[in-house]
Amino acid sequence: MDESLGTIIASEGTPSTSDFSFVLRKPVNKGQYVQVSRDSGLLFGYVSEITKANRYFERAESVAEFEKNSGMESNFPSSSWEYVIALVKTLGTYHDSRFMRAFSPPSPGDKVFNADNNVLRSFLGFESQGLDLGSIEHHDLPARIGMTRLLQKHLAILAMSGAGKSHLTSVLLEELLDREKEQGRVAVIVVDIHGEYGGFAHDAGYGQSTRMIDGKDIAVPLRKVSPEMIMGWIPGLSTPQKDVLRHVLVKLKKNNQDSGGYGFGELVRAIDESGISREEVKRALKRSLGELRRYRFLSTKKENPRFISDIKPGRLMVLDFSTIDSLRKKQILVSLVARKLFNLRKKGKVPPFLLVIEESHNFAPQKAEERDAVSRSIIETVAREGRKFGASLCLVSQRPVNLSTTALSQCNSHIILRVTNPNDLEHIQMSSEGIDSRVARSITSLRVGEAIVVGSAVNYPVFIRVRDRKSEKREKGAPLHRQAVDFESIQAKREKAAGAFL
Ligand SMILES: Nc1ncnc2c1ncn2[C@@H]1O[C@H](COP(=O)(O)OP(=O)(O)OP(=O)(O)O)[C@@H](O)[C@H]1O
Ligand SMILES: [Mg+2]
Numbered sequence: 001m002d003e004s005l006g007t008i009i010a011s012e013g014t015p016s017t018s019d020f021s022f023v024l025r026k027p028v029n030k031g032q033y034v035q036v037s038r039d040s041g042l043l044f045g046y047v048s049e050i051t052k053a054n055r056y057f058e059r060a061e062s063v064a065e066f067e068k069n070s071g072m073e074s075n076f077p078s079s080s081w082e083y084v085i086a087l088v089k090t091l092g093t094y095h096d097s098r099f100m101r102a103f104s105p106p107s108p109g110d111k112v113f114n115a116d117n118n119v120l121r122s123f124l125g126f127e128s129q130g131l132d133l134g135s136i137e138h139h140d141l142p143a144r145i146g147m148t149r150l151l152q153k154h155l156a157i158l159a160m161s162g163a164g165k166s167h168l169t170s171v172l173l174e175e176l177l178d179r180e181k182e183q184g185r186v187a188v189i190v191v192d193i194h195g196e197y198g199g200f201a202h203d204a205g206y207g208q209s210t211r212m213i214d215g216k217d218i219a220v221p222l223r224k225v226s227p228e229m230i231m232g233w234i235p236g237l238s239t240p241q242k243d244v245l246r247h248v249l250v251k252l253k254k255n256n257q258d259s260g261g262y263g264f265g266e267l268v269r270a271i272d273e274s275g276i277s278r279e280e281v282k283r284a285l286k287r288s289l290g291e292l293r294r295y296r297f298l299s300t301k302k303e304n305p306r307f308i309s310d311i312k313p314g315r316l317m318v319l320d321f322s323t324i325d326s327l328r329k330k331q332i333l334v335s336l337v338a339r340k341l342f343n344l345r346k347k348g349k350v351p352p353f354l355l356v357i358e359e360s361h362n363f364a365p366q367k368a369e370e371r372d373a374v375s376r377s378i379i380e381t382v383a384r385e386g387r388k389f390g391a392s393l394c395l396v397s398q399r400p401v402n403l404s405t406t407a408l409s410q411c412n413s414h415i416i417l418r419v420t421n422p423n424d425l426e427h428i429q430m431s432s433e434g435i436d437s438r439v440a441r442s443i444t445s446l447r448v449g450e451a452i453v454v455g456s457a458v459n460y461p462v463f464i465r466v467r468d469r470k471s472e473k474r475e476k477g478a479p480l481h482r483q484a485v486d487f488e489s490i491q492a493k494r495e496k497a498a499g500a501f502l
Pocket of ligand 2: 165
């Protein structure tokens with residue numbers, strides 16, 4: 001039986017080494033991968049356009065004339081003369097399990113077949129043990145992307161709001177949690193801005209591997225915080241203020257080797273009592289430190305999470321920041337967590353990890369002043385140096401234009417979902433390798449849950465349909481209509497109670 005999709009035709013300078021056209025026997029889709037058997041190996045390509053032709057409708061004047069009377073259909077067998085032509089862009093020749101450029105064109109008359117899954121897998125660079133993020137469009141082939149290729153040099157997930165970034169992130173988390181020890185498991189830490197990942201903790205399958213931490217409960221003992229970290233959180237301290245801070249923190253640490261710890265009270269007292277510097281310097285320093293005190297995460301003893309014991313391979317830690325209002329506090333906590341993780345990883349005290357940052361343009365903003373971007377420098381540092389140490393970032397953003405270009409350019413893999421804003425699109429095109437104008441155009445027409453993977457994760461940009469999630473979805477915030485109904489019924493009860501009282 002002829003399994004071919006169609007036959008190559010000679011037209012307008014094709015077949016050439018870069019393009020060929022074939023007339024269809026069976027339906028094909030734009031974007032579908034096809035192959036042609038040649039002596040030199042398999043010629044491999046994708047359908048870049050599909051056109052229809054019918055010679056009965058080529059001449060405007062005769063069509064117009066016949067349509068005036070009884071119509072083309074009643075005079076000619078025109079419907080049986082419609083044919084469909086697919087234009088193919090050649091991607092290479094596959095021979096002996098290797099891809100090469102195509103050095104000679106196929107011949108008119110050659111049969112075109114649907115791409116073989118094994119060839120396609122090898123062409124795209126999928127791995128049998130890779131992370132199953134979905135399937136590639138028009139082919140029954142799971143998009144199994146190698147973990148190292150996807151994450152080692154960091155991943156950016158970019159799309160407009162509602163395109164499916166958090167859904168994709170959840171799928172990625174599931175795949176990471178599902179891995180066996182022998183496959184290599186990383187610890188995963190998610191900075192969850194909207195409380196969207198809580199479902200993992202309640203899920204029958206993933207609950208055991210998940211730990212939820214309310215952002216308000218994050219605490220780090222003052223003795224575990226270096227003067228440099230504090231200076232990073234409150235940029236703009238003068239040199240004398242920094243001297244005092246360094247002096248008293250070193251002294252507190254030295255004097256409290258054996259005691260349980262020290263907190264803000266001791267810090268302020270130590271500043272007052274320190275012999276160095278002028279009173280107004282100390283006063284200004286205390287005023288600046290007051291902000292950190294208000295954020296209530298620097299403790300005397302309490303440590304939550306306990307990085308060394310709580311960060312484990314194959315486990316997920318969700319930091320739920322939805323309970324924190326202040327962006328500055330969130331930035332400070334991201335900076336704290338990222339710095340701790342990175343330093344401990346360099347010393348080998350925590351396993352290789354993936355740090356997922358939702359709304360990452362708020363934590364590594366491109367334009368903001370240093371004071372409004374206290375987590376930017378550590379994110380950029382991990383982006384630059386992390387891969388050597390097994391410290392990976394996944395930056396999720398709906399405003400890539402506002403995301404630090406230093407951080408974004410270090411993300412070697414990008415997964416892009418639907419984007420329609422031209423500025424964002426242009427920025428993505430500039431910062432992602434392998435996005436030509438054809439791919440850029442298709443990004444605007446992606447539907448929710450469809451994505452394109454580019455960069456070091458794959459050999460060639462590939463469109464995928466993100467799979468359904470296995471884990472429980474539990475978002476904070478009831479649907480709008482529910483909230484509205486609840487509000488009115490509570491109001492009605494109040495009014496009734498007030499009426500009864502009168
Ligand atoms: N691949 C998919 N399959 C099925 N449903 C999906 C898929 N991707 C996204 N959705 C659904 O679309 C909606 C929006 O997805 P999601 O919350 O992931 O978007 P987002 O890009 O994170 O948006 P935001 O920018 O607002 O955070 C959700 O209800 C989600 O369940
Ligand atoms: Mg989201």
